[in-house]
Amino acid sequence: MEQLINDLKVKIKEALNLEELAPQDFDADAPLFGEEGIGLDSIDVLELIVLLEREYGIRLSNPKEGKAIFKTVRTIAEYIKENEKK
Amino acid sequence: MIRVLSTNITSPLGLTTEENYRAIRGGATALRTCEGQWNLPETFCAGLFTEEQKASLAMQGYTFFEAICIRSAREALSHTHIDVASPKAILILSTTKGNVEMLGTKLYYPSEAAQRIAHELGMTTKPIVVQNACVSGLSAQLLAERLLSGGFYDCAIVVGAEVQCKFIVAGFQSLKAVSSQPCRPFDMERDGLNPGEAAATIIFEKPQTSPLLKERESMVNAQCSMGKGWYLITGASRNDAYHNVSPSPKGDGLLSAINATMEGWVVSRLATVSVHGTATLFGDQMESVAIERAGLSDIPLSALKGYYGHTMGAAGVLEAIITMCATDDGIVIAPKGFAEAGVSGRICMNATETRTEGDAFLKLLSGFGGCNVAALYSKKPLPGPSQESIVHSYESIVRKVRGQWSMVNSQRQVVRISSESGQTPADIYRNETGQGYPKFYKMDILTRVAFVAAELLMKQTGTASLPETCAVILFGHSSSVVSDRHFLSTISSADGFFPSPSVFIYTLPNITVGEISIRHHLHGETTFYVLPDKDEALMRQIITASMVNGRWSMAIGGWVDAEDETDFECELSIYNITK
Numbered sequence: 001m002e003q004l005i006n007d008l009k010v011k012i013k014e015a016l017n018l019e020e021l022a023p024q025d026f027d028a029d030a031p032l033f034g035e036e037g038i039g040l041d042s043i044d045v046l047e048l049i050v051l052l053e054r055e056y057g058i059r060l061s062n063p064k065e066g067k068a069i070f071k072t073v074r075t076i077a078e079y080i081k082e083n084e085k086k
Numbered sequence: 087m088i089r090v091l092s093t094n095i096t097s098p099l100g101l102t103t104e105e106n107y108r109a110i111r112g113g114a115t116a117l118r119t120c121e122g123q124w125n126l127p128e129t130f131c132a133g134l135f136t137e138e139q140k141a142s143l144a145m146q147g148y149t150f151f152e153a154i155c156i157r158s159a160r161e162a163l164s165h166t167h168i169d170v171a172s173p174k175a176i177l178i179l180s181t182t183k184g185n186v187e188m189l190g191t192k193l194y195y196p197s198e199a200a201q202r203i204a205h206e207l208g209m210t211t212k213p214i215v216v217q218n219a220c221v222s223g224l225s226a227q228l229l230a231e232r233l234l235s236g237g238f239y240d241c242a243i244v245v246g247a248e249v250q251c252k253f254i255v256a257g258f259q260s261l262k263a264v265s266s267q268p269c270r271p272f273d274m275e276r277d278g279l280n281p282g283e284a285a286a287t288i289i290f291e292k293p294q295t296s297p298l299l300k301e302r303e304s305m306v307n308a309q310c311s312m313g314k315g316w317y318l319i320t321g322a323s324r325n326d327a328y329h330n331v332s333p334s335p336k337g338d339g340l341l342s343a344i345n346a347t348m349e350g351w352v353v354s355r356l357a358t359v360s361v362h363g364t365a366t367l368f369g370d371q372m373e374s375v376a377i378e379r380a381g382l383s384d385i386p387l388s389a390l391k392g393y394y395g396h397t398m399g400a401a402g403v404l405e406a407i408i409t410m411c412a413t414d415d416g417i418v419i420a421p422k423g424f425a426e427a428g429v430s431g432r433i434c435m436n437a438t439e440t441r442t443e444g445d446a447f448l449k450l451l452s453g454f455g456g457c458n459v460a461a462l463y464s465k466k467p468l469p470g471p472s473q474e475s476i477v478h479s480y481e482s483i484v485r486k487v488r489g490q491w492s493m494v495n496s497q498r499q500v501v502r503i504s505s506e507s508g509q510t511p512a513d514i515y516r517n518e519t520g521q522g523y524p525k526f527y528k529m530d531i532l533t534r535v536a537f538v539a540a541e542l543l544m545k546q547t548g549t550a551s552l553p554e555t556c557a558v559i560l561f562g563h564s565s566s567v568v569s570d571r572h573f574l575s576t577i578s579s580a581d582g583f584f585p586s587p588s589v590f591i592y593t594l595p596n597i598t599v600g601e602i603s604i605r606h607h608l609h610g611e612t613t614f615y616v617l618p619d620k621d622e623a624l625m626r627q628i629i630t631a632s633m634v635n636g637r638w639s640m641a642i643g644g645w646v647d648a649e650d651e652t653d654f655e656c657e658l659s660i661y662n663i664t665k
Contacts, residue, residue: 016588019527039524042332046261046587054584063262 004077012073015051016044028074045070052076058083087320088234088242088290088466092557093313093407094162096143096154097284097394098135102161103312107411110393111439113420117268117280117395121556127583128305129266132284133395134250138560149154149193151185151249154202159245164206165314167288168241170208176239177204177213179186180226180246181399181596184215187251189570196565197618201246203245211239212624215616217565220453221289221323222246223402224461225613227288228321232631234292241292246403253570254398255281257590258575261331263366265531270390271363271397271416272370272435273419274428279364282395286404290318293467319446319468321461322346322637324610325558327603331454332593333368337376337431340450340458343611346637348449354601355464356385357444360409362451363389364396365423369452374639376450376458385433386442388412392422406449406463418442437460454591455600457612495518497663500541500644503535504655511654513540519545523605530569530592531654533601536560539656540602543642547660557611557641559632561625564649565616566595581649598646610638629661 005028013021021038031037032046045066052058058080060066069079098116099109103486116133121416123130147152149299159177168175177200189210192198200213216226223246230242248254258264258281265278324346326339333339344518359382361373377383390405397404412419420439427435446464494538503514511534515526525527529537543549572587591597599612617624629643655665 017527018524020521020524041329043261043330043588043591050260050584050586054582 001077001081004080005073008073008077011051011055012048015042015047026073029072031072032070048076052080056080056084087293088231088318089170089293089467090316090318091289091291092162093289094158095284095285095404095407096158096161096286096529097404098133098139099393101157102399105412107312110390110408110419113617115268115393116282117267117392119346122256125530126255126259126513130255130264131266131268131280132261133209133256133280133397135283135381136534148206149185149188149199151247152203152287153382154249155179155245158247159207159243159465161202162287162289163243168289170243171210172240173211174240176211176233176241176242177207177209178201178226178230178244179213179215179242180222180403181215181448182217182219182222183248183254186253186570189567189574194567195563196616197563198272201618207243212618212621214628217598217614217616218457219452219455220396220401221397221457221459222399224321224449224451225323227318227406227461227627228459229325229632230290231318231321232634233627234290235632236634238627238631242290243287244290244403245285245287248398248400250281250283250529252577253574255595256585257573259589260585260590265365267449268423269363269365269391270423270425271389271391271645272374272429272433273424274365274372274426276365276428278396279366279391282397284394284397284400284404286400286407286409288313288403311414313407315465316410317464317467319462319464320347320551321459322351323457323613325457325600325603325609325612326456327607327609328456330456330597330604333372333416333452335353335372335375336521337372337379339456339609340373340452340460341379342375343458343460344376344382344448344450344472347389347462351462352544352660353381353385355444355446356382356411356448357413357442358388359385360388360390360449361520362445362617363391363421365391366426371429371431372451373450374429374433376431377433378431383603384434386418386440387397387421387433387435388418389421389424389435390419392424400561402451402459407463408448409447410463413442413444413447416441416664417444423659454594455612456603457596457600499547500657500659501539501546502657503539503542504520505653511535511538514542518542519563528588529573529601530629532562532566532568532595532646533592533598534646535648535654535656536598536658537601537605539646539658540642543658543660549660552606552608552642553640555610555638555640556606556608557632557638558608559611559613559629559641559643560599560646561617562595562645562647563617563619566593568648568650569593602642610641633661657659
């Protein structure tokens with residue numbers, strides 16, 4: 001799980017162009033959205049949906065599901081673990 | 087104020103305004119389900135020309151986009167006696183993606199298409215392309231109003247057009263904005279827009295002076311027919327400065343555009359408000375809130391996307407024409423797809439065709455980049471705002487000398503950056519603007535260039551903040567070619583089909599003006615124009631005309647162009663108005 005979380009941080013940083021943020025700067029359990037988070041917005045959610053499909057083969061057809069899945073890096077990792085295609 | 091001489095709509099529903107108007111009065115719709123179209127994995131619903139229609143409309147030597155523009159303009163011209171070759175006649179082309187299918191060739195460039203169309207029509211002046219996302223059609227008409235009222239031209243042929251393709255539909259699908267069902271504007275069950283294609287033309291003239299008319303047409307008691315005889319009184323463009331894709335929840339930009347347009351006008355004269363109504367969840371919601379806040383809750387709304395889909399660059403022209411025809415007949419066309427209101431703002435929308443009174447209407451559009459435009463049309467002429475103001479540009483010239491930006495002439499302040507300096511926009515951002523705006527790295531090259539130039543302009547002119555009414559008016563040649571190439575790679579890569587929403591957004595060049603507005607909290611007008619070349623006289627003419635009639639007193643304006651990541655140029659000034 002920790003390896004997946006670290007990989008995810010790198011991929012998220014690249015996919016969302018989070019240039020001024022080092023992967024180690026965002027806590028796996030810190031919220032990604034909202035004022036307490038790292039300031040991601042609705043387009044970032046859509047880009048994360050593309051990332052899940054491109055990198056892990058997981059298709060999320062309803063963007064409304066994203067709210068719970070993309071809460072933190074750890075929740076994304078857990079969702080990938082549960083749904084990743086073998 | 088300018089007067090409509092003639093109109094045309096070329097769409098899947100007909101080849102003239104009359105054919106189109108009759109078709110939708112008869113309940114026809116262009117919308118159909120598209121499964122497997124362009125090998126797109128998701129089914130969508132759209133208003134597209136049939137293959138038979140495409141074959142009959144095609145013109146040898148022209149792209150389909152150019153062909154429908156030429157046919158639409160030519161049919162509209164056939165009802166007038168305009169001398170199109172006159173130096174006082176101009177073509178204004180409104181489109182969001184033009185010939186994007188020709189990416190990789192010279193034909194891609196929007197100004198190339200405009201020049202080819204203008205040449206085929208026999209015109210001799212340089213055409214202007216408006217690429218202002220979904221509000222382009224109204225922005226183009228406002229430009230016509232300003233250029234004609236300002237005396238720069240006597241006649242303007244405004245053509246709005248869009249041809250759909252895999253590129254556009256994949257992009258909107260990546261934003262989860264496209265419905266697989268016929269769209270339902272303002273309805274409880276709405277779940278997205280339907281792409282549509284069409285070309286629509288309005289030929290405007292300046293009232294009282296029409297030297298371009300070989301035979302003088304009677305202005306007095308002119309019979310209104312298919313839009314002819316209507317006046318575009320005025321209009322306003324305002325930015326949300328909120329988000330490039332999500333509209334302001336309170337409809338602030340649209341409300342401000344409506345209020346500026348309706349100033350001094352009696353609401354009861356409005357027969358209808360012709361809404362944008364794309365049937366997206368947030369777009370319609372925002373529009374309803376702005377309508378209520380503007381005191382227009384009792385004016386019946388017209389929503390036409392259920393007939394044509396969202397025709398993007400054509401929408402503002404096409405929907406204005408249809409609304410002119412309907413208002414002439416004293417009706418509000420049934421908003422196809424609407425059954426029960428699903429918005430929080432109080433609105434007056436009936437599912438069936440209704441009678442209405444009034445001799446004027448308001449047309450609204452909102453689009454990505456936070457832009458909103460309102461335009462007021464009337465059957466009776468009214469004078470527009472006075473034109474006593476004089477535009478002053480205190481341009482600045484700043485040159486990069488040995489790594490330091492320095493003011494060359496304090497009276498003429500222009501910030502110029504280009505790839506020739508060897509610095510990337512990111513270098514300038516890191517080294518010279520103080521950073522602190524992480525979103526910078528999400529921007530494409532065109533937006534980064536304009537963004538850092540605006541930062542430097544503020545710094546060099548010692549401007550701590552700009553008035554919130556400040557406009558942002560940019561011009562370019564290459565449109566959004568770099569992001570267009572990038573987005574195309576995400577939908578045509580050998581690795582798979584993964585259209586990127588964040589890349590697609592930047593395939594609309596007016597996102598540049600939106601980003602600058604968000605950064606500096608500017609709620610004024612924002613427009614992106616494409617020109618054949620960096621014609622400073624024409625740019626000055628457009629900014630001057632816009633400032634005179636645009637009801638704003640300050641603008642950041644200039645040229646921004648990026649052909650690729652290592653070939654870019656930007657030159658910005660602050661324009662001021664003094665009375």
